[in-house]
Amino acid sequence: MEKETVTKITPLMFVMRLIQGAIIGLGAVLPGISGGVLSVIFGIYKPVMELLSDPFKNWRTHLPMLLPAFIGGGLGFLGVANILAFFLEKYPSQSVCLFIGLIAGMLPSLFREAGEQGRSRASFVSLFACMIFIFALLIGLGMTSITIAPNFGWYLFCGFCLALSVIAPGMSFSTLLMPLGLYTPFVDGIGHFDLGVLIPGGIGALVTVICLAKAVNALFEHHYSVAFHGIIGIVIAATVMIIPVSSFDTTANITVNTICIVSGVVIALLLDRFNSRVEVK
Numbered sequence: 032m033e034k035e036t037v038t039k040i041t042p043l044m045f046v047m048r049l050i051q052g053a054i055i056g057l058g059a060v061l062p063g064i065s066g067g068v069l070s071v072i073f074g075i076y077k078p079v080m081e082l083l084s085d086p087f088k089n090w091r092t093h094l095p096m097l098l099p100a101f102i103g104g105g106l107g108f109l110g111v112a113n114i115l116a117f118f119l120e121k122y123p124s125q126s127v128c129l130f131i132g133l134i135a136g137m138l139p140s141l142f143r144e145a146g147e148q149g150r151s152r153a154s155f156v157s158l159f160a161c162m163i164f165i166f167a168l169l170i171g172l173g174m175t176s177i178t179i180a181p182n183f184g185w186y187l188f189c190g191f192c193l194a195l196s197v198i199a200p201g202m203s204f205s206t207l208l209m210p211l212g213l214y215t216p217f218v219d220g221i222g223h224f225d226l227g228v229l230i231p232g233g234i235g236a237l238v239t240v241i242c243l244a245k246a247v248n249a250l251f252e253h254h255y256s257v258a259f260h261g262i263i264g265i266v267i268a269a270t271v272m273i274i275p276v277s278s279f280d281t282t283a284n285i286t287v288n289t290i291c292i293v294s295g296v297v298i299a300l301l302l303d304r305f306n307s308r309v310e311v312k
Contacts, residue, residue, distance in 0.1 A: 056107020132295020
């Protein structure tokens with residue numbers, strides 16, 4: 032019987048994973064940004080899916096690496112987001128451009144990882160099909176304007192959308208909830224630790240994870256290249272959809288936004304270089 036290898040994490044790796052988790056948590060709550068996309072960008076999406084799909088089997092090998100990311104994610108979602116959201120409110124286009132640069136800078140490493148088990152025609156069909164689907168979905172949601180009264184049942188749905196935004200990269204739960212008028216009351220309820228929001232939201236998220244995580248992990252195990260290229264298509268489409276086109280209206284704004292995008296690309300490349308040097312096989 033093969034002995035399980037327990038991942039050892041250094042203090043530096045712990046801090047880096049904590050920061051990455053905080054960014055993922057922040058991305059999960061900020062409008063238009065997907066926590067799932069960021070988890071793919073930081074290279075922890077697949078191990079998270081493996082852990083969620085079979086926690087009893089994988090906790091010894093996966094939890095040591097993922098625990099700081101989970102802690103950071105909680106801090107980012109509940110605490111750090113309240114601080115950094117200030118910058119999104121005061122400097123919305125610049126903040127989004129920084130995220131766009133971060134995602135764009137990691138696309139080469141994602142494409143490299145997607146081809147680790149080879150590429151086929153089906154891989155590229157998956158990439159473009161998923162890209163077109165996300166474009167159609169997000170454009171359709173953007174054209175919809177429906178307001179409903181939030182209640183227990185709808186907060187269950189909010190929890191489903193929150194979990195889906197992690198399990199299915201590109202599915203920003205804010206993008207799904209805003210057209211229904213549920214985003215603000217759901218986030219406010221979480222920020223104020225309202226049990227009337229936290230309980231149904233937590234139940235909806237937990238049920239979604241239990242039902243979908245195993246299926247997503249099985250998809251990666253049996254169709255790795257097709258699944259990963261599909262994820263890249265989703266990431267590209269979701270990123271394009273959050274570009275603040277209207278903010279590129281003056282020379283000054285174009286310059287500042289471009290600097291933010293370039294800064295994000297540089298940060299992403301440095302993070303990718305760090306990950307490749309300290310990654311534990």
